[in-house]
Amino acid sequence: MVGSNVLLRVVIGLGVGGALLAGTGLAENRAIPPVASGGELQAQVKVTATKVIPAVVSIASTVMVRDQAFSDEALPFGLFKDVPSRRQYGQGSGVIVSSDGYIMTNNHVIADAVDVEVILADRRQFKGRVVATDPKTDVAVVKIQATNLPTVTWGDSSTLAVGEFVLAIGNPLGLSRSVTFGIVSAVGRADVGVADFEDFIQTDAPINPGNSGGALVTLNGELVGINTAIASPTGGSVGVGFAIPSNMARAAMQSLLKTGHVVRGFLGASTQDVTPILGKVFRLPDVKGAIVTDVQAKGSAEKAGLKRGDVIVRFDGRDVMDSGHLRNLVAASTIGSKHRLDLMRESKPYQAELVVQEAPRERVKKNQAASSSAATAHPLTGVVFDDVTAPLARQMDLAVTSGVVVTDIEEGSLAESSGLQPGDVVLELNRQPVPNFSVFQRLADPIKPSDLALLLVNRQGNVMYIPVKGE
Secondary structure (H helix, E strand, O other): OOOOOOOOEEEOOEEOOEEOOOOOOOOOOOOOOOOOOHHHHHHHHHHHHHHHHHHEEEEEEEEEEEEEEOOOOOOHHHOOEEEEEEEEEEEEEEEEOOOOOEEEEOHHHHOOEEEEEEEOOOOOEEEOEEEEEEOOOOEEEEEOOOOOOOOOEEOOHHHOOOOOEEEEEEOHHHOOOEEEEEEEEEEEEOOOOOOOOOOEEEEOOOOOOOOOOOEEEEOOOEEEEEEEEEEEOOOOOOOOEEEEEHHHHHHHHHHHHHHOOOOOEEOOEEEEEOOHHHHHHOOOOOOOOEEEEEEOOOOHHHHOOOOOOOEEEEEOOEEOOOHHHHHHHHHOOOOOOEEEEEEEEOOEEEEEEEEOEEOHHHHHHHHHOOOOOOOOOOOOOOEEEEEOOHHHHHHHOOOOOOOEEEEEEOOOOHHHHOOOOOOOEEEEEOOEEOOOHHHHHHHHOOOOOOOEEEEEEEEOOEEEEEEEEOO
């Protein structure tokens, strides 16, 4: 989205009356079938569309929006005055991946929804239940009470080839059962600004608002991507769409259903991309790899012997293109698994063995998600916090680009009852500055169930104290 005088914007999320998003897809491990003629291609497209359409659904979500005006009256801690809530409606797509009613979609399609309706291709309607979500990859799982449903077969996105034909199927602009046709324009797109973990497939198959969560399939009808976003100067399709690879989406779904959260590998080091200038400074043969800039104590990288200035060029024999690529490779690795790293250390080849640890933030979130009804609950139990990143700031429309933000909060928890809301950026905890999540965790751990947790938060530019008193 550079190199042009036309300003492109990545369109994601639910707008009033529609989901502003789009996507692309991947393939499975097989040879790409030859296309002998235009007639044969057309016939195959018709067969695939007929096969997949029944498994693609429309998802209508309802979000309660509470507009708040700042009060001139003297309220404790500068709290806002409530005004009546109103309903906001959005629309997206989903893909049935099991005959007993499990549906894959995007997290932003159902985020904060109080009501989810699923409409099948045969026009049957079901109440949808949000089973699990993962904002970091923008995937979610919805369940409906039904059996013997049509499904889409999973494909292997790692074998996807640029130029391969794909079909995007969904409900753009509320037009259900819409099919578009195109090719895979690129694979491995990152830094799009949609999610924390990005490895997008780019396609020119026309996608428009409402396609989010829909299917992108190969000519054989295999699900290779979940439509997610478009880059566009207008908000409509210009032939630049993005989809979550099927392998990433499927792994996230399996982890969500098994553990309730996504278990990810953690490098334990900060890295940055190799640029042409840095490539010369580090005397590298290619402008690729990930430069280690910091190593965390007792992390996987430190135990593997990595040092600042090391350049990781291969992971288990696979070329590492940049820091985002390395992050995805480590995140997808099984906890406790061993991997060979090929490095350049002071311009000389070096090898290390990395034993992957679980990302510590995931463990904290799991513990904080415990029921707030427990007698010994922490005052902040039921609240999920995360570091503010540039993609997350854009996704949540935050007024700041650093700090710690509330991404989710359990209804009825002490914090929710005290006025804390998703999107609040925590500046202080008990009068101590909170620059990042690790500092927040260190300050929060000693707080006892009966203690007061005093939060100073920034809510869309307004700074206020929120006291959360334990029971």
